[in-house]
Structure formats: C-alpha cells, structure tokens
Amino acid sequence: MNKLRRWREWGYIGDVEYRHSLNSLLYDSLARMESPDFAKIHVGAINSLSVEKVEERYLLSGGGDSSIKLWDLDATVVDEGTGETRVECIGQIPRKEGHTYGVSHVQWWPFDNGLFVSSSFDNTVKIWEPNSLSEAYSFNLGTKVYNFDISVVGQHSLVATAADQPFLRLLDLRTTSSTHTLTSHSGRILSVKWSPKDAHILASAGSDGTVRLWDIRRSNACVASLDMQQVGDTPTRTPMAQRKAHRSSANGLCWFPSGDYLVSSGNDEKIRVWGLHPVGGRNMLINFGPLVRNRHVQTLDPCLSPIRDAEWPYLFFPSDNGEIFMFRAVDGKIVKRLTRENHSRSACIISRGPSHLQFLSGALDGSISTWSPHLHPFDEMLDEDTELFGEHGPDVLDEIWKSMNA
Numbered sequence: 398m399n400k401l402r403r404w405r406e407w408g409y410i411g412d413v414e415y416r417h418s419l420n421s422l423l424y425d426s427l428a429r430m431e432s433p434d435f436a437k438i439h440v441g442a443i444n445s446l447s448v449e450k451v452e453e454r455y456l457l458s459g460g461g462d463s464s465i466k467l468w469d470l471d472a473t474v475v476d477e478g479t480g481e482t483r484v485e486c487i488g489q490i491p492r493k494e495g496h497t498y499g500v501s502h503v504q505w506w507p508f509d510n511g512l513f514v515s516s517s518f519d520n521t522v523k524i525w526e527p528n529s530l531s532e533a534y535s536f537n538l539g540t541k542v543y544n545f546d547i548s549v550v551g552q553h554s555l556v557a558t559a560a561d562q563p564f565l566r567l568l569d570l571r572t573t574s575s576t577h578t579l580t581s582h583s584g585r586i587l588s589v590k591w592s593p594k595d596a597h598i599l600a601s602a603g604s605d606g607t608v609r610l611w612d613i614r615r616s617n618a619c620v621a622s623l624d625m626q627q628v629g630d631t632p633t634r635t636p637m638a639q640r641k642a643h644r645s646s647a648n649g650l651c652w653f654p655s656g657d658y659l660v661s662s663g664n665d666e667k668i669r670v671w672g673l674h675p676v677g678g679r680n681m682l683i684n685f686g687p688l689v690r691n692r693h694v695q696t697l698d699p700c701l702s703p704i705r706d707a708e709w710p711y712l713f714f715p716s717d718n719g720e721i722f723m724f725r726a727v728d729g730k731i732v733k734r735l736t737r738e739n740h741s742r743s744a745c746i747i748s749r750g751p752s753h754l755q756f757l758s759g760a761l762d763g764s765i766s767t768w769s770p771h772l773h774p775f776d777e778m779l780d781e782d783t784e785l786f787g788e789h790g791p792d793v794l795d796e797i798w799k800s801m802n803a
Contacts, residue, residue, distance in 0.1 A: 423754055424702070424711055427723065428771035429737060433473045433482040435765040439464065440492070441499070443759025446747045447513070449505040450549075453750035455527075456484075456757065457513055458765060459500030465490040465515060467527065468765075470749070484767075488530050495523065495532065501542055501696065507549045514556060514570075516542040522558060522568060534573050538566060544588050544696045552596035555613075559586035559696070565601055567613065579611055581619040587648040587696050594656030602647035604694060607640065608661045608671070610678070623661070623671055623678045632677055643667060648691070649698040653710075660699050660712065660726070666691050668699065668714060670726065685729040690717035697744070701726065703751035713756060715743035721758060721768075735768055 441461035448470070449455050456468040467488040474485045490496075496517035506512040512533070516522045518541045524533040544559040554570040555577075563584055567577035584604035592598035599611040610621040624640035627633040633640065643663025651660040659671045659678070666689050670681040691697060691714075702711040709727035716722055719740030723733040741762040749755040756768040 423770045424723070425733065426770045427733060427735065427756070427768050429735070430767040430769050433484050435468070435767075436476070436483050436486060437762075437764050438466065438486060438489075439763035441763055442744050442761040443763060443765060444500055444744055445502045445504075446745055446757050446759050446765070447504045448747065448749050448757070449510050449513075450507055450750060451510055453752050455505075455510060457503040457505065458759060459503040459515055460763065461499040462492050462763075463496045463499055463517065463519075464492045465495060465500055465503060465525075465530075467530065484765075488527075490525070490530050495525075496521065502544050504545070504547055507547060508551060512570075514545065514547065516545050516558065518542070522556065524570060534570075536568050536573075536575070543586070544698075546590050548591040548596050549593055550591070550596035557589045557591060557599055557601075559589040559601060561585045563603070563605075565589060565599070565611070577613055577618075579613070579618050581609055581622070582607060584646075587646065587694070588650045588698055590650045590652055590698075592656045593652050593654050598656070600650050600652070600659055602642070602650050602661055602663075604646040604648075606643045606645060606647055606663065606665075608642035608647050608650070608659070610673070621677045623659075623680075625669065625680050627677070627679050628682055629679060630675060632675075642669065642671075646694050648694065648696055651699045651701055651712075653701065654704055660701070662689075662691055662697060662699055662714065664691055664694060668712070668724075668729075683726070683729045685712075685714075685722075685724055686731060688716070688722060688731065689714060692717055695744075700746045700748060700756070702756075703748060713746050715746050715758060717742055719743070721746055737764075737766060 439460035443458050445459040447457045454471050456470055458466045466486050469485050469487045472485040473482050476483055496519050498517055498519040500517050502516045504514050513525050520538050522536040526533050538560055541561040546557050556568040558566050563582040565579040566575050569576045582603040586601050586603045588602040590600050597614050602608050608623040609619050611618045612620050622637055622640040623642040624633045624635050642661055643665045645664035647663040649662035662668050668685040670683045671678045672681050700713040704710045712724045712726040714722050719742050721735040724731055741760040743758045743760050746758040758766050
C-alpha cells in the first residue's frame, strides 16, 4: 500500500488508478469478522437482512422462526458467560407475535428510519414502527409471500410483492390498498426489484424461468421478457411466450445502480447479466463458471458491491454448498470464496452501504456473519501508515475506506 501511495505521489499512477488498486486490495482481503459477533438468537434460518440507508447502522433480520430482530451495528455488549463481544440486539418482534410463519423478507423504508416492512409465508405483508416495534398495518395477500421491494426513487409509495401466484401485486402504503395487478408469469414469482433509476420500471423472476420487465404506467405493463438466446442488438425472433431467462426457476435479481444492467440467478445454476438497452434486453454472455450451486426453489438474490469511480462492481452469491462466491461482475472471474467454519448454507447477503466496506450474511443455522477486510495481508504495508490511521488494525482499514470515499 505504501508503494501505491509513493507511486501516486511521484506521478507514476493517477488518483483513479490508485483508488482502483487500493479497492482491489481491500476486497481481496475480505474475511469473516470474529469480533464483534452476533448472538445466535434466531431459531432456524435467517431468510432476510436489511440495513437502513440513513445512518447505515441499524440492521433488521427476519427469521424462519417468524421473529424479527433489530440490531445496532455500532453498539456492542459483552457476553457474561463467555466474555465475548457481541453486536447488540436492541429490539425484537418475538416468534408468533408478529408473523405466524417464517419471515421471508424485511426492508427499511429507504428515506428514513421511521418505518420498515416485512413479508411472511403466513400470507401477509406488514408495516412496522421501529421505535415501539408495533404493527401499523397488515395486508393479507391470501397466499405465501416470497419477496417484495420498495422503490428507492421516491416518486411513489408502492410495494411490489412476489408471491405463490402468477401475478404481481402492488400495495400502496399511503392508501393501504392494492393498486395494481400485473399478469404474465405462468407460475409463482420468487423475486421482484424496482429499477434504481426509474420509479415506474420493475423486474420480476419466476418459477417459469422467465425474467420480466414491467412499466406500471402502461395498460399492457409487461414490456419485455428476457431471452437467454438474445445476445445482440437485433430484436429476438423468439415469441414472447417461449422466451426464457433460465432453464429452470429464476429465483434472484439485482440491478446495477445505473439501471442499465440487471443480474439474474436461477435453479439452472447460472448467473446472467443482462444489458437492458435497447429495450428487450440482451444476454451479456458473462460466464460465472461451474461452481455455483442453486437448487432450492426459494428467493436467493445476488448482491453487488457499491460502485465507485465508474468501475464494474463485485458480485456476491451465496451458493448451496455453504460458500459465498465473490465474482468480478465485468467478466465473471471468481475473486474469492468466503467460507465459515461450519459451512451452513447462507440464505442471504447484503452490503452494509457505500460508507462501509462490510457485508452481512444470514445462514440456515440462524447465525449472522460480518465480512470485512482482514488486516493480515496489510501488516507489512501498513507499518508506515500508523501515524495517519492509528495503531489498531480494524480501525486502519475503516479509515482507509472512508478516506477513499471522502
């Protein structure tokens, strides 16, 4: 790292190249944080995690045991029995008191910390007030709810839901009513995501192997069904009803922040990146290799690292074999295989946010793991940096990341 700094000072490399190189070093050193750890208080799988976007401090975890926990990522407590430092759980909605079956998804309201939403296999989508952890409203969809999403653009208050039925329902949090029903899938819908740039564009992935794009302003809302055979700019000749994004269920989605690309995953154990211009989309033919394992018909969304300096991000995928694979999204090259001691399968992974180089994953055994840069690869390189960043390893890397984002 000191070498990189000297090269920048001497003019051998520019600021952008320096940031890219330092960014690569930090991501290459990602490892599981041993302390502070999370207490294992969920009984069963962690199906969903969400960090609020205002302070990037408060974490929600939704469990297969029907409970929801609220954590303060900046607060720790010492376990009196073991003496270990733990992330503090500051509140919870106990089992069977909010939802009666497993929680499938949790998500903060994107614009403040005053509200969050949860969905469950008990057929409901619920709105919560986080200070009192009290229920504000409940929608009953009449069938299992696998996933939902809230738009980050802010032009409406619609929640798009993916459920055990072949159509999407849009719920309006302001009027507490169902405003739209979008039909075109032929099976259950497993994942749904709003475009990060256009408040009216939506993507959905279903058990019929299709990934569909929707414009909710149109009467015929389905504007595209992505076709794995479509690899160029020439419009596909495959009839709409025969287009498939995956050869088996499509169960995961993730947008690039620009809204120009979409990532999908499926039970054919493929990850695909789609270019969405021109409208209709094209398969970018990025090969993520043969290691991905994804056989369960359940929501399993990939995760992209925060994008800075106009570079392509890293893509994280929780594989069925217990590993979390980190790929370069630009070419599918595997960069790192993140593993835990017991290899329990991870059910979800999220980024803490652009201000922190941290990722959080939830596993089937009820544990939550934090992944951040590990100090050891930098020991020798950081010797001369202690005056700038302090003497304690984790603080050094945290300050480096913040300085890169300044």
